[in-house]
Amino acid sequence: MSLVKPLKKLVSCVILDLDGTLLNTDGIVSDVLKVALVNYGKQWDGRETHKIVGKTPVEAAAVVVEDYEIPLTKEEFLTQITPMFSERWSNIKALPGANRLINHLKSHGVLMALASNSPKSNIETKISYHQGWKESFFAIVGGDEVTAGKPNPEIFLEVAKRLGINPSNCLVIEDSLPGVTAGKAAEMEVVAVPSLPKQSHLFTSADEVINSLLDLHPEKWGLPAFQDWVAGILPIETWHIGGPVVRGFGRGSKVLGIPTANLSTTGYSDLLTEYPSGVYFGWAGLSNHGIYKMVMSIGWNPYFNNTEKTIEPWLLHDFSEDFYGEELHLVIVGYIRPEVANFSTLESLIAKIHEDRRVAENALELPLYSKYRDDPYLKSPLLQNNL
Structure with missing residues (x-):
């Protein structure tokens, strides 16, 4: 059993990001960009990853096109690499703690939603490969359903609207700075789980920064505590x-x-x-x-x-x-x-x-x-x- 933690804020809804928070997409992104950039005599080495984490697909494509001087528009480059990503979606693994968290909150009747900068159809395809995920979320909002993606708060406010819940009663769990910025701008509580190493010090606006979903203590937010810790492990x-x-x-x-x-x-x-x-x-x-x-x-x-x-x-x-x-x-x-x-x-x-x-x-x-x-x-x- 986990140790009792001081209550930070009472919430009644959890809004989760998908890529980098629930799904381990980092390797997929690197694999695709390595292959795509070779065609232009370029080499993806991962050093620009921090520039694209949390961005919309179009924004991420624009970063790569500009930084690597690809002779395409961002739209053309995105059209080229999208099928390469689609081929790999079935192989994206859940990050440690993701299934545990989803199953735990669902079993206790906690409202859960997904809010991702990815298009809605892409989100639904990705989660279809993970048993029980789709039916666990009371709302799923994609970046193509709002006028502006994260760091704009619109996507989180849309989730709250669909759930009929006050934004201040929502807990956002995010891996990126744009996501954290959006959650705070929506006046929600935010837990950051940085997907990039040695980045925790940048998430000063988050209400809490944790190393992984394994380190989340829901009772801090008035939610049911995990009961699966044995002898402190x-x-x-x-x-x-x-x-x-x-x-x-x-x-x-x-x-x-x-x-x-x-x-x-x-x-x-x-x-x-x-x-x-x-x-x-x-x-x-x-x-x-x-x-x-x-x-x-x-x-x-x-x-x-x-x-x-x-x-x-x-x-x-x-x-x-x-x-x-x-x-x-x-x-x-x-x-x-x-x-x-x-x-x-x-x-x-x-x-x-x-x-x-x-x-x-x-x-x-x-x-x-x-x-x-x-x-x-x-x-x-x-x-x-x-x-």
Whole structure:
């Protein structure tokens, strides 16, 4: 069960953005633009992503055409890439926490609506691939149904009008600055879930900024609380990752005094965009040693200010030697907390890491989590020979 949080504001309706908030569209956008720009001798590297997040399709196309000097009008470019997006809609995954939130609010009879700058028909097509979504929303408003998209507040005011509810009683959940601006201009409460990394400091107008939907506490807004936290940890759909250890007792380990076993992020780009930065836990199988409890961070390691997202498992065991190059298999079963933006001192970081260790060690004794120690994925062929 989640901890009780102080009430911020009593609301009776939740209005959700779609792309980047409920659906993991970042990878789709990059894939399409990489292919489209090659035709003009250009290379999409993602550095302009912040300019198009939250924009209407026409506005986003205009940014790309101008920045990459594409010899087309924005309308022509949009016409060219729209079919490429349509082909990929069926493969867009829900972001972690999206299904959980929708099912939770629906089961408690909370009014929900969708408000997206995308055309209405595109919205309905995208959500049709996610079971139960369409019937969960009492209203769906697309950018083509209003005279101006976000950051104009019109789309949110239209939702409130259709629901017959006062705007001040609505909670907006958005991933982009245009969306947050629109929600506040509509005089609604706004929770920002930034879809781009290291952008939280820009969302000063939001009433709350969270790392992911996993970190949303509805009770802060007078809505029913989630009841699925167990021993201070959120069980998640189990996932597996593995590969050779690229750094055992690496830079962070030497400073922090813990045996982190960094994995290469090569081949895990989709996973790293899908899962929010934060601290997770589960079981680790190390080919030459055995199976251990494990707590793991995904993110940028704020103390060391990493420029690339990393996967850093901490094997909860006292090792006396390095384990470079060993095969490591991980079974991740739960989520502890979001990545903290920064720590004032190294000591405060170390204290937090050891707190995570205690939480993980205790939780992994529970049958809900301990059963995964027998997951066949942990037992690589080499490890099986050593057991």
